[in-house]
Structure formats: C-alpha cells, structure tokens
Amino acid sequence: MELLRFTTAGSVDDGKSTLIGRLLYDSKAIFQDQMEAVEKASKKIGGGEVNLALLTDGLRSEREQGITIDVAYRYFATPKRKFIIADTPGHIQYTRNMVTGASTANLAIILVDARHGLVEQTARHSFIASLLGIKHVVYCINKMDLVDFSQEVFDKIKKQLDDFSSKLDIADVRYIPMSALLGDNVVDRSKNMAWYQGSTLLYTLETVHIASDANHVDCRFPVQTVIRPQTTEYHDYRGYAGRVAGGIFKKGDEIAVLPSGFTSKIAKIDSYDGEVDEAFPPMSCTILLEDDIDVSRGDMIVRVNNQPDVSQDHEMMICWMSQRPIQLNGKYAVKHTTRDARCIVKDIKYKVDINSLHRLEDDKEIKMNDIARISIRTTVSLFTDRYQRNRNTGSIILIDEGTNETVGAGMIL
C-alpha cells in the first residue's frame, strides 16, 4: 500500500474542515470517542448539526475562535492507500503554514465556494501549489447544495479555474463538484448531480498515480552521517548514510563526490535490512565506496556524468516567513540538503502579486508571506538542481542568525 500526502486549502467559510471531517467520517477513520467529544463540543458552541470542523481544530484558541491557526496533520487509510493530510489555514496571514504543509505534498485539494467561484484566495493557493511543485491539484467546487446542484454554475467556475491554472505549472488538474456538508461526491457519489460523470474525491485520492513523481533520473545522495563501527567484526567498515534524493544508485556505479570531485565506484549499498542492489528515492541507505576517499556530512555523491550545478550564486523564488522584511545585503544562515552555509542577499528582483501573477518590479519590500525572486551568494558551493526538477536538491531554507528562526523558504530556479 502506498502513501499519499496531500494538502487542503480554503478559506474559513469554504467548508474545508467539514470536508476533512467528512473524509474521515465516511471512510470510518473517526473513532467513537472522538465523535462523542465533537458532539459534546458542538453542543457547547451552538449551531445545529454536529460540527465536523471541530475534529480538526485542535488548539484551545482555535476551538474558541472557530478557525484553524496552524498546520494540522490528520491521518487515515483505506484498503488502497494511507493518507497524510496537511490541513492548512486559509488566511493570507498564514501563508507560511500553507507553504510548509505543501512542501512535502504530492497533491493539493483546493476548495472553491460554488457561490463565489475563483476568488483571491483560490488564486493564491493555486499559485502556491504550483510554486511548491505539487504535481496534482484537485479543485473541489463545494456547497453545490447552495446553488441547486447546477451544472451551469459548475461549468462556469471550471472554465474560470481552467483559464487561471493554465498560466501555472501544474501537470494534473481536476475538478469535482461536491457538497461536503451533505457528503455528495466526497466518498459517495452524489445522487443530486447525475450530470457529473467524473470520480468522487476519495476515488481520486486512492488512484492518482504518484509513483512517477519523484526524480528517478538524476542521481543525488547527500551524505547525512558517516558510519564507522570500528568493531572487530566491522573494523574497516566505512559507510555513508543518507536518503536518496534523486535517481537510482546501483552497485558498481561510477560516482563522484562533491565538492572534492574525487571519483570512485559503489562497492556496496547497505540498507538496514541487508544489502540491496539498487537504491531510489525516498529510501534511506548506506553507501560504501571502493576507494578510501574523504567523504563527510554535507558532501554529495553523484554520478560522474550527471552532476548538479555547483555554485555559490543562486537565483530563487522565496516565500518570506519572518516579521522582519528581507534585508538586501543581509546575511543569513542557509541549509540545503545536509549542507550548511551562510549567505548574503545580493539582489531582490521583484515581488510577485499572487492574485494577478504579475511581477512587481518596483516593490522590493519583501515582508512576511510575500513571494519574491531573489539572488544570494553563499560562503561555500551548494550542489543544486532546479526546484521544478528535484524538490530535494532544489529547496533551501534561510535562517536568521540572531533568532535561529527559519525566515525564508527558497526554490531554486
């Protein structure tokens, strides 16, 4: 059984929490005592029916205010797949949380209110999904019960979204009309929308093809740690432990180690369950080389004839996450795969107006939740790929050295 990670995004009134509650409830993932607790809390807050949204609103202040503040991870499984939901807030002031949830997702569910169609928030969430390299987007046109389950309304919104999303870089876009409140087309097919011939949301989630989404072409192995037991049994054992970030490594492969450039061959690939012939993402394993060369954490093992960009200069799209705006010529710490460095911000090229997707060349004040294109120079070389080609080697974070906070999420161009 495979694992699918997806995000859910939508504004407070779109019914996103109700949708998740419905997914969990109809697929029988909600336990009895959780339902009882929700029923009890629903009575306290008021409102007629059981408020499924209360299942996902976990923190005290959220339960009181009735909105989602942070990223909440929910889990459920069907016989076909295990799912991880990153439930993210809809407010613009929590864009950073949405970016966080989206960073590891294979698929994004974006809720649209059938009464309103494409709104600012829909545009923003779509843009973020595409920016973060999510390959599959499912637009759920919700609250169809409030527009009489009209096919006309659905088609009009679908066209709106189609026109918009074609400007973005998303490989697989789908549209589902639904009513999360009544359960139409979430898990069970809607009896009210016979005109809709497509799949339900759950069926889509269970069957969307994700195995090809990882990069199986460019071999990238960032070294996390060196394993040297130095015991009698494993006296000469020197293994480089890490998680395959791209490509397929095989025993006997000719490899190069960055940054030194030294070459060797793979002598053995150990997994914790014994030797393996091949290693691919996202497997964790230990690579042993034929030659005794100097390799340590932060280095990267790659194929000789397919190397990443080795450079100290990097252009990227960045999502800013700090209260303090980005400083031109400011210095930050960076983390890229297992490598640490410091950087200086050399140039702020433009800010993106997320609603229109236009570049604001004159607006260089990049504040919290803004998305911009910048260039930085790092103290040491980093071994990168374009983010759209490989999320692992194309992603980078900027850290404020004073507070140690993660202040920027970068996607290398």
Next chain:
Amino acid sequence: MKYNLTHLKELESEAIFVIREVAAQFENPALLFSGGKDSIVCYDLAKKAFWPGKVPFPLVHVDTGHNFPETIQFRDELVKKDGVELIVGLVQDSIDQGKVVEEKGFNASRNGLQTVTLLDTIETNKFDACMGGARRDEEKARAKERFFSHRDEFGQWDPKNQRPELWNIFNGMKNMGENFRVFPISNWTEMDVWQYILAENIELPSLYFSHEREVFVRDGVIYSDGEFMNKRPEEKIEKRTVRFRTIGDMTCTGAVESPADDLTKIIEEVAATRTTERGTRSDDKRSEAAMEDRKKQGYF
C-alpha cells in the same frame, strides 16, 4: 522494477532520516524510552539507523515509580541484552527534593509531576535534543507538532511560535541552554506501529497481550490493581481477561477487555475498534486541552 515504497517502508525511511539528522546536528542527544510500544519502535529504528555501528546516544526513562512492573522488567532486560546506556530520572527524587508535590485523593497520579523530573534530567545530563515516540495522530495538541520541536530554556512549548518545517530540511539551530524534542515517528498512526511491529517481529512487554489480571472498575474504566493504587472501599478486586492498548502509569491507564493474545489478533482488534488509542488515558481527560497545557509547561 517498481520504484516506489510501501507506506511502512516510506515511513521507516523518513524516521531513520530524522534520527540520523538528530545525531548529526546535536552534540548530546538522547532517546526517551518508556517501555511502551512507540518508544520500543523508535529504539528499533535507531538501531537500524546506525547499523552496523552502535546507537550513539543513551536511553532515558522518566520513572514515576508508578509503572507497571512488567514494563520495568522489560526495560531492564532490553538494556542488558543490547548493552545500551540507560539513564533513569526518578520522580520520587523530585518529590523528595521538594520540587513537586504528590497529588492526593483517589484519582491521584504522578503524570503531571513527570515534567519537572524530565526537565531536571535534561539539565543534569545537558541533553540538547530528546527524541521520543510521540505521534501526531495520538492527540489533538500533538497534531500540530513539528518533527523538530523547539523548546525554550524552561523546556516550554509555544504553539504560536513554532518554526516552519519545510521539505526534509530540519532546522536544529539553537542558543545555549535551549533544546529540542524530536519525534521521528510523527507521521505513523497506531495501526502503522502495530503493522511494523508485526512485520519486524519486535518484542513487546506482555501487558499489550491479553492476560488475566486483578482489576477494579472506576467510572467505567478498568484499572489494574497495584500497591500504590488508591481504592475506594466500594471498589472491589476482580479477575478479568484484559490487555492494555496504551501504557502509561498504572494510576492513569485503563485496560480493555479483550481476548487478543497475539499480534495478528491485536491488529484485527485495533482495526475494528471504535475508540481512540488514548481514550483510556485519564491524564488526557482532565480537561479539553489537557495535553496542550502540559506541553506548554514542558511535558513531552
């Protein structure tokens, strides 16, 4: 060949990646170990992460003194067999030192006192990162946790101020005196843990399996009888066939009546069950936001 992993293999790889990151980023990490299934799985993953080398950090147990004797026995045997270092922080010591006051009454528990002992143990040993087997599906407040959870110098957790955690890049940077809690199996559900235990044939304390036990019933919950259990006069001891789905202190862990005496039967039971894993934990029921409040004070 198919180049994808099963969900268990993917979760396993993710956990091992996290554990290796902890060993690499921190100077003095430790693995919190209670003898419960989640910490046992974490320990198993740690062994895999550094194979064929040794696990490069100690196990730490905050011992309330109210543990099930079976758990302590299991812990001691495991430590002896593997030759791994074990550090025990005793809640009794904190009580004797006057740092915490024992609760009184019939529902008294030492659960809330653990936090002080944990923080003291961390400080005494200068641990800069403590790993634990907490999972996000366990409880509402844990659903918001990061893998790398920053705690201030008081060990406190501020939910409004957690660092964004993106991709697989973990920011473990900190100032002196601060530390991290790290949760490698954050994305595992209860079912994933059981399936993994079955697949890997991992040994567990006998409490998890159905057995006959002397118990008493209070407020609809079946508690094990034991020397520090405060029973009301009307609470009578009876013998029942029970097992424990989650294991905390004896004083706050309820049993379920069950015939499941092996892993396969346990998994079937968990799959069919109607209540959550921690539903029998009275420590979570003290208020709506019991876990959140404890975490804000520095609890695990």
